[in-house]
Amino acid sequence: MNTKHTIPSDEDLTAFIDGELTAEERVRIEAIIEEDESVAERLDFLARASLPFEQAFAPLLSQAPREKLEAMLAAIPAREGERSASAPAPTRRRFLGALAASLVAGIAIDRAVIGIGRSFSAKDENSEWRAVVADYISLYTAETLAGPVPGRQEQAAQLASLDEKLGLSLSPEAVSLPGVDFKRALLLQYEGKALAQVAYLDPETGPMALCIVKSDAGPKAPELENRNGMNVVFWSNATHAFMLIGYAAADRMTAIADGVRGRVAV
Numbered sequence: 001m002n003t004k005h006t007i008p009s010d011e012d013l014t015a016f017i018d019g020e021l022t023a024e025e026r027v028r029i030e031a032i033i034e035e036d037e038s039v040a041e042r043l044d045f046l047a048r049a050s051l052p053f054e055q056a057f058a059p060l061l062s063q064a065p066r067e068k069l070e071a072m073l074a075a076i077p078a079r080e081g082e083r084s085a086s087a088p089a090p091t092r093r094r095f096l097g098a099l100a101a102s103l104v105a106g107i108a109i110d111r112a113v114i115g116i117g118r119s120f121s122a123k124d125e126n127s128e129w130r131a132v133v134a135d136y137i138s139l140y141t142a143e144t145l146a147g148p149v150p151g152r153q154e155q156a157a158q159l160a161s162l163d164e165k166l167g168l169s170l171s172p173e174a175v176s177l178p179g180v181d182f183k184r185a186l187l188l189q190y191e192g193k194a195l196a197q198v199a200y201l202d203p204e205t206g207p208m209a210l211c212i213v214k215s216d217a218g219p220k221a222p223e224l225e226n227r228n229g230m231n232v233v234f235w236s237n238a239t240h241a242f243m244l245i246g247y248a249a250a251d252r253m254t255a256i257a258d259g260v261r262g263r264v265a266v
Contacts, residue, residue: 134227208246215241233257
């Protein structure tokens with residue numbers, strides 16, 4: 001007999017991953033995971049999204065209007081029976097606070113804040129890292145990347161910090177995109193691997209990013225896909241996988257990727 005079930009929300013799945021559910025709730029969700037492949041895949045995705053933005057954006061988060069955010073969070077009712085008065089605040093609540101702070105400050109924050117540390121095997125690792133990147137880039141706004149364009153010397157210094165971890169030699173000229181402003185270069189981490197992100201602001205369409213990870217999948221010609229309403233051009237060489245993601249039209253993203261692909265060859 002096929003029993004109809006209610007699909008768990010991302011909040012429920014996150015609480016499941018963090019071990020925050022009651023025994024009864026955990027058994028219920030485990031049964032749904034066994035029965036529904038789409039729920040199992042979503043759990044897998046949420047568990048693997050572990051980019052360390054909390055550290056990368058700590059200086060900006062410290063500037064957020066903490067008092068206002070705490071007042072907003074205090075107005076959010078806790079789920080009935082979720083915690084006793086003496087129990088510590090749930091991890092999900094801390095994530096909401098950090099996310100609210102990040103949005104007010106105009107930045108993105110990663111799921112490391114919600115404490116996701118368990119490892120689930122991915123069906124397609126190359127596809128999975130692009131999905132995670134698209135998930136956090138979708139939080140970016142033009143305000144996230146507001147401010148003056150760094151000078152060439154500062155750009156070079158930021159890019160140099162990526163070289164040792166990824167075996168790259170990137171110059172401001174190599175990662176320059178036509179008609180798009182360089183904003184910052186960051187060294188992040190995904191599944192224990194260094195991940196380089198060069199963030200840009202396109203005056204016409206908004207945030208754009210070039211991301212790079214080490215990969216032994218071998219050379220692959222550029223392909224185009226759409227994730228979270230953004231166009232993604234991705235390719236790889238013998239040592240690295242690359243993706244250019246943004247809201248610009250597909251033909252423009254492809255043309256930009258073609259230009260940068262030859263310049264960032266290792």
